[in-house]
Amino acid sequence: MDDHRSSTQLNPEIIVLGPPTIFVRYEREFCSRFHVLKPWESPLPLAQFLEAHAQNTRAALCGGMFALSAAVLHHLPSLRMVATTSAGLNHIDLLECRRRGISVANAPAIFSADVADLAVGLLLDVLRKISAGNRFVKNGLWPKQGGAYPLGFKLGGKHVGIVGLGSIGLEVAKRLEAFGCTISYHSRKKKPFVSYSFYSNIHELATTSHILILCCALNEETHHMINREVLMALGKEGVIINIARGAVLDEKELVRCLQHGDIAGAGLDVFENEPHVPKELLVLDNAVLSPHCAVFTEESFGDLYELMSGNLEAFFSDKPLLSLVSQDGDM
Numbered sequence: 425m426d427d428h429r430s431s432t433q434l435n436p437e438i439i440v441l442g443p444p445t446i447f448v449r450y451e452r453e454f455c456s457r458f459h460v461l462k463p464w465e466s467p468l469p470l471a472q473f474l475e476a477h478a479q480n481t482r483a484a485l486c487g488g489m490f491a492l493s494a495a496v497l498h499h500l501p502s503l504r505m506v507a508t509t510s511a512g513l514n515h516i517d518l519l520e521c522r523r524r525g526i527s528v529a530n531a532p533a534i535f536s537a538d539v540a541d542l543a544v545g546l547l548l549d550v551l552r553k554i555s556a557g558n559r560f561v562k563n564g565l566w567p568k569q570g571g572a573y574p575l576g577f578k579l580g581g582k583h584v585g586i587v588g589l590g591s592i593g594l595e596v597a598k599r600l601e602a603f604g605c606t607i608s609y610h611s612r613k614k615k616p617f618v619s620y621s622f623y624s625n626i627h628e629l630a631t632t633s634h635i636l637i638l639c640c641a642l643n644e645e646t647h648h649m650i651n652r653e654v655l656m657a658l659g660k661e662g663v664i665i666n667i668a669r670g671a672v673l674d675e676k677e678l679v680r681c682l683q684h685g686d687i688a689g690a691g692l693d694v695f696e697n698e699p700h701v702p703k704e705l706l707v708l709d710n711a712v713l714s715p716h717c718a719v720f721t722e723e724s725f726g727d728l729y730e731l732m733s734g735n736l737e738a739f740f741s742d743k744p745l746l747s748l749v750s751q752d753g754d755m
Contacts, residue, residue, distance in 0.1 A: 435456075435458050436458055436483070436736075437458070437459040437480075437482070437483075438458045438459070438460060438481065438484060438736060439460075439474075439478050439483075439500070440454075440461065440463075440486075441463070441484055441485070441487065441492065441496075442486060442489065442490040444485065444488065444490075444509040445487070445509075447485060447487075449725060453729065453733070457733060457736075457737070471495075471496075471499055474496070474499035474500060475499055479499075479500075479501065479502060480502050481502060481503060482502050482740075483503070483505045483506070484503060484505070485509070485736065486506050486507065486508045486515075487508075487510075488510030488512060488515060489515065492508075492515060492517060492521075494520040497517065497521070503524070503526055504525060504526055504527065504739075505527045505528075505529070506526060506529070507528075507529045507530075507732050507739075508529070508531070509531055509732060510531060511530055511535060511592075512530075512669060513528070513641070514641065514642040514643060516528060518749070527739070528748070529735040529746065529747045530747055531747065532747055533591045535718070535719040535724050535728075536591040536592045538718060538719055538721045538724050539592045539667050539719060540592055540596045541599075542717075542718040543596050543639070543667045543693075544596065544599050546667070546691025546714065547637070547663065547665050547691055548579060549691060550665070550688075550691045550710070550712050551663065551689070553573075553574065555712050556709040556710075560573055577661070577663075579603045579605065580603050582605050582606070582634040582635055583608065583634050584597075584600050584605045584607055584633060584637060585608050585610065585623070585633035585636045585637070586608070586609040586636075586637050586639055587609070587610050587629070587636060587637065587639060587640050587650075588610075588611060588638065588640025588641065589620070589639070590611075590639065590641075592639045592667070593640075594618075597609070605635075607620045608621040608622070608629060608632060608633065609621070609622060609623070609629070610625075610626050610629045611640075627653060627657050630654045630658045631657045631658075633658065634661065634662060634663065635664070635665065636654075636658055636662070636664045636665070637667070638664070638667065638672050639668055640672060641669070642668065642669035642672055647672070648673070649672055650664065650674060651677060652674065652677040652681070655677060656681070656686060658687055659686075659687065660686060660687065661688050662687045662688055663688055663689045663690065663691070664678070664687065664690045664691075665690070665692075666692050666694055667693045667718050668694065670692075670695040670696040670697070670698060673696075675695065678690060679702055679705060682705075682708050683704065683708070689710040689711065690710070691714075692712070692713050693714045693715075693717065693718045694716050698716055699715065699716075731746060731747060734746050735747060
């Protein structure tokens, strides 16, 4: 018993919920710094595992796809800190965490540049039909159809509406300004430090935009915020890019609009029921899809490991967390 106590003092105990990709990639490093509980390796259901092994666990590393609900928290009465590997917080019951005195740390800006890069990449792909052209060539259609390949659209000069002008939205805007685009945005509040046009009404933003790029958080207010009316306001030459969360966009209405030519195209890194994607999207040349991988770069994962392990070590050393989420869910 004495040996076990000294071991856990040197390597404080954490529970990993998910498991997040960052843990899988840096498992050896995490296990050298912390005593790690891994529920997925146990034959027990999660609730039973928590009851049996995690009653005294004070910290958790949580993946962005794991629902840290009040029911899960009920089985972790000693939990006082959660480090989530995502910028978004919709998978965590923040009210219950606050009630239980649990601090939450996230990854607010590490991924912003990478996500913005992919957003612009998806946009260029949709407008210039890069993926569709790749299939056209590889399927041997070029010699058969020649000049029948459809025209694309230029990016320069387009009016782009950004939904959610946080750290990711600002990075997207910076990149698109370099292409000569005109930037407008919709956000909870007007940002006094930018010169972009602000629209408090999402429908009006869509009406004045050629392109909508979704960068906002998913919550009760933004769930299905991009509905049929917004898509129709975007128009037949409009393009929508979603690198936020799948449920910000009404997926069924998006499919209908793409099928009927009510909008020109979509680039999607996120979906409502991941990893399941509507089969209708798989056959549309005007839909470019990626597997929720906007944050997946070697560089950002290294930075994320340092932030997550730093937050955990700060907690166990009674120091301020490096990326504490405030009471209202913001940094």
